[in-house]
Amino acid sequence: MTRRRFIADTWSPTTATLTGDQAIHLARVLRAEPGQIYDVVAGGFLHRAEITTVSPTEVHFTLHEELESDSALPLHLLLAVFKFDHMEWAIEKATELGVERITPILARRTEKHLAQASAKRAERWRRIALEASKQSRRTTIPEIADPIALKPALEQEQSPIRILLSETEQATPLAEALRQDQPTTSNHQPTTALAIGPEGGWTQDEMALFTQHQWQPVTLGPRILRAETAAIAAIAIAASILQPN
Known part of the structure; x- marks a missing residue:
């Protein structure tokens, strides 16, 4: 038992x-x-x-x-803030799937009232991550950062592998990009940063910022997904490639 x-x-x-x-x-x-x-x-x-x-x-x-336990998935999820009930669901499921860190991003298309209220939601998001960690029998609890604007978030990002989900990208699937970026000579799995935009996607200015900071745009396929659906689909794909042994 x-x-x-x-x-x-x-x-x-x-x-x-x-x-x-x-x-x-x-x-x-x-x-x-x-x-x-x-x-x-x-x-x-x-x-x-x-x-x-x-x-x-x-x-x-x-x-x-x-006792022996599983490691967290070496994945930093940069998740644009969207409708709070959907956001909470995404954080819960991302935690169950094993992500290491989640940073809520205040994007240009984040609704103004959500952006203004997001700071007060951070503690609730951390409680959701704690409960989801217990439910899924995780050893670690993902770090939930305070909401931050995109520009400083990109300036602070240290992950060597940086992947951007983009609705305008049609050629490079996420799985292909992740496999190409995996180290071939080291047993250490580097952290991968994965950015997912708000409803309506990233603006052109934001896409330019990602390019400036050397993020690789990828696609999940031809369908337009809701932000929370895209997050869970992307994490599941990433887990199949990045999951520590």
């Missing part, structure tokens, strides 16, 4: 603690008791952990042996 997995709120080399909703669920719903064994992620590492003390608001563990 698969043990339940939790992500520690605080930890040391030998102990971990759950607080807040996780502790309430474990203490009140699951009726946790000292001596019970669970899987606990602490500091990015998965451990077999034994409950030592339980209170209504905190559950304390002793960490035992480290």
Whole structure:
């Protein structure tokens, strides 16, 4: 039987603690008791952990042996901000699929009221990523950055492989571009940055910025997809090529 997995709120080399909703669920719903064994992620590492003390608001563990776990997909998703309910769905599914980082982008065609409200949504997006990480039994939680305008985001990007989904590109499929960019002499998988635009796509000025910063435009095929559909399709394709062994 698969043990339940939790992500520690605080930890040391030998102990971990759950607080807040996780502790309430474990203490009140699951009726946790000292001596019970669970899987606990602490500091990015998965451990077999034994409950030592339980209170209504905190559950304390002793960490035992480290367990084998999967690595995050080496993918940085730059996701233009769009309708919040669709955006939340995309963040949830991107987390389940294993992305390492997500940066919300304030694009020219991001609706003004969404751009203005996006900063206040960042914490909600992080909570969604946390819950999706627990649900999908991830060892790591993707970093969700604060929303940022496109120009500074491109200036800060350090990923050596930079892929842009573009509705105007018809020749180079995403899978082909990713395979061409994979290292042939190193076991280290470099991070790939993948940019997905808002409803209506990137403007010409934004496309020029991507070109200036050496992003490669690619296509997902002949159909025009909603932003959240394009995000999930692109991540699934990328996972088949970039997934760590």
